[in-house]
Amino acid sequence: MKSLGFNFSQVRALSGAGQQHGSVYWKKGSVQILKNASSKLPLHQSLKACFSVSNSPIWMDSSTASQCSALEKAVGGAQHLASITGSRAYERFTGNQIAKIYSQNPEVYMETERISLVSSFAASLFLGAYAPIDYSDGSGMNLLQIWKKVWSVSCLDACAPGLEEKLGCPVPSHSVLGPISPYYSQRYGFSPDCKIVAFTGDNPASLAGMRLQEGDIAISLGTSDTLFLWIQEPTPALEGHILCNPVDSQTYMALLCFKNGSLMRERIRDDCASGSWDEFSKALSSTVAGNNGNLGFYFDVMEITPEAVGIHRFNGDNQKVSDFPKEVEIRALIEGQFMAKRIHAEKLGYKVMPRTRILATGGASHNKKILQVLSDVFNAPVYTIDTANSACLGSAYRAIHGLIAEMNVSLADVVKLAPEPKLAVTPTAGAEEIYCPLLKRYAELEQKVVCNPASSCLAK
Ligand SMILES: Nc1ncnc2c1ncn2[C@@H]1O[C@H](COP(=O)(O)OP(=O)(O)O)[C@@H](O)[C@H]1O
Ligand SMILES: O=C(CO)[C@@H](O)[C@H](O)COP(=O)(O)O
Structure with missing residues (x-):
């Protein structure tokens, strides 16, 4: 500089x-x-x-x-x-x-x-x-x-x-x-x-940069994928994290972390799309929502949410299969990652409402085809901000806020003139009918792949 x-x-x-x-x-x-x-x-x-x-x-x-x-x-x-x-x-x-x-x-x-x-x-x-x-x-x-x-x-x-x-x-x-x-x-x-x-953590800073409001859901598609919410009265449970809210000390932030984020997407991109995001995106366009019932769990490293490891593919009859055609593999990965996010956010008590906005950030939020799947799985519009680096922007917002926070001025007031998030994609007609039953199936199959003391993760 x-x-x-x-x-x-x-x-x-x-x-x-x-x-x-x-x-x-x-x-x-x-x-x-x-x-x-x-x-x-x-x-x-x-x-x-x-x-x-x-x-x-x-x-x-x-x-x-x-x-x-x-x-x-x-x-x-x-x-x-x-x-x-x-x-x-x-x-x-x-x-x-x-x-x-x-x-x-x-x-x-x-x-x-x-x-x-x-x-x-x-x-x-x-x-x-x-x-x-x-x-x-x-x-x-x-x-x-x-x-x-x-x-x-x-x-x-x-x-x-x-x-x-x-x-x-x-x-x-x-x-x-x-x-x-x-x-x-x-x-x-x-x-x-x-x-x-x-200074604060990258996810709390992203919450500030995205100017998250209660009811919104933020999804960060960085090295790890994280999902976070602004909440007033949290109930800490055995899954997920409750953090103090970085812009309002009276409230809280719920966070879910998915370790197999961009690195997993990059691995499948390299295996199935010659290392090209363009080719990867084309595969998403050339396959149908719901992937004809094929779905998968892709955890190269031990996942945090849920605790599971390995690659597990299921066909429309819930039978385990050893591989998918390349395009099907790409869609199964992206649909699976977003279905897991919705299922685990709902376990935290989050409900997708008619006014729900998904705010997407992180490197993969540049990819509209990926965002389209996100929007379809959640049946909600996805917004992005001009810079995908919301943690950095949030740090600048927090710096200004710090100068006047003691006067009881909220961060929302400080940054009210900043540009609003932009609508990136809206759900495709009919997506809800497709993903409703698929989400149920995904949650049931997830039970079969999670690690528990009675079963070895790697043997399945
Ligand atoms: N067009 C794209 N489509 C999908 N993923 C992308 C695209 N461009 C960048 N990425 C992913 O974004 C990731 C980096 O995201 P970033 O938010 O900068 O990471 P970090 O969480 O480490 O700050 C890279 O690992 C890359 O896989
Ligand atoms: O462990 C978590 C959140 O609990 C991660 O989200 C880290 O905060 C770093 O994330 P990336 O920037 O590498 O995605």
Whole structure:
């Protein structure tokens, strides 16, 4: 941006977002190095000795099953943990990741003075000091008591000793953390008055960028697929996550995460469409809604929602088949991914209503043929915003909001002049009649492919 001539001196506030759940481990004494970083050097040179863990765990890590069981046991069971933190124990959630580091490398843990999320890590760079974790991204750790918005002592104690001190106090997501560090004003020309507003997770930032309203459903088609809703009175359950709302601390956000998103679509695109999205889209156009009853489950890696792995194809008579013609495979993948989203959103209590709007974002939301299937499966119109990078736009909105949020101004008021989402596609006539019975079949077949203790996932 500097070499493009961007005028940093005009920036009044900035915020940002990071993939949720990942964690960064700062070595004892690092805060001084961060504070005193020389503006003559790039940050990576000044900070290279600051980290006690060199490979930070990210959300795709699922190696903490034993820590998850221990956490659920320590607090009185999976539902009880969900009632406290909004989610039962998940492998990628930061508390379980920290517990693993502590149990495998206690000396590394003891050497760590601060643990940041990806979001609060990035905020720390701009602040030149350790930035607090915001309530919304903090809800993805299995550590935050989401009702009182304080760390849960029983969860902290179950994960590692002395953890509260290493996490710092969580703050409302709209908090102004302080002015930008001298490093950034000297090196890039920011005004020393530029404010840093708490950073948050990518999905919470997307909720802000899409200006989600109650009743809307947001579907992000990025590396992972996620689905999120704005809710007033959540009931945390054994499936899905409840997070504090990033733009309104009194309300909540429900989130479902599907690990087999774009990477799965890319794999089928490479196998069945010569690696071309155009060819992939043509296959969707050349096949009929409902795929003549053929449907499939495509999980190259262990899925989060539902817990299942492997590729499972069924013909119209519910018989398992080993392959489909290429075009049928492509439609089965996309229909299957969207049917799963609708079924699991409905399990969370969401109902598709006549006024339902689906707001689509993420890389695959550029693809109209994919959006058409989404619209047909949900029988609802799909909208997109000009930029598919809603997490980035949401960070800009949140930065402006942070400057005046204390005056009780809502984010909706701050961004009311921003362009409205654009209608991308509407449901095809007759889609509801096709997908109603298919959704029922998909839900029944899903029961056959999910992992449960009585059956091996891989054997099916
Ligand atoms: N035309 C397209 N059709 C379908 N998927 C696409 C298309 N263009 C990009 N993508 C997908 O978008 C993904 C990236 O989405 P993005 O939202 O940037 O990811 P992230 O969640 O990592 O931020 C890529 O993995 C790619 O598969
Ligand atoms: O784990 C989750 C949400 O719970 C992921 O959605 C991550 O937040 C990162 O997503 P991508 O940006 O890689 O899709």
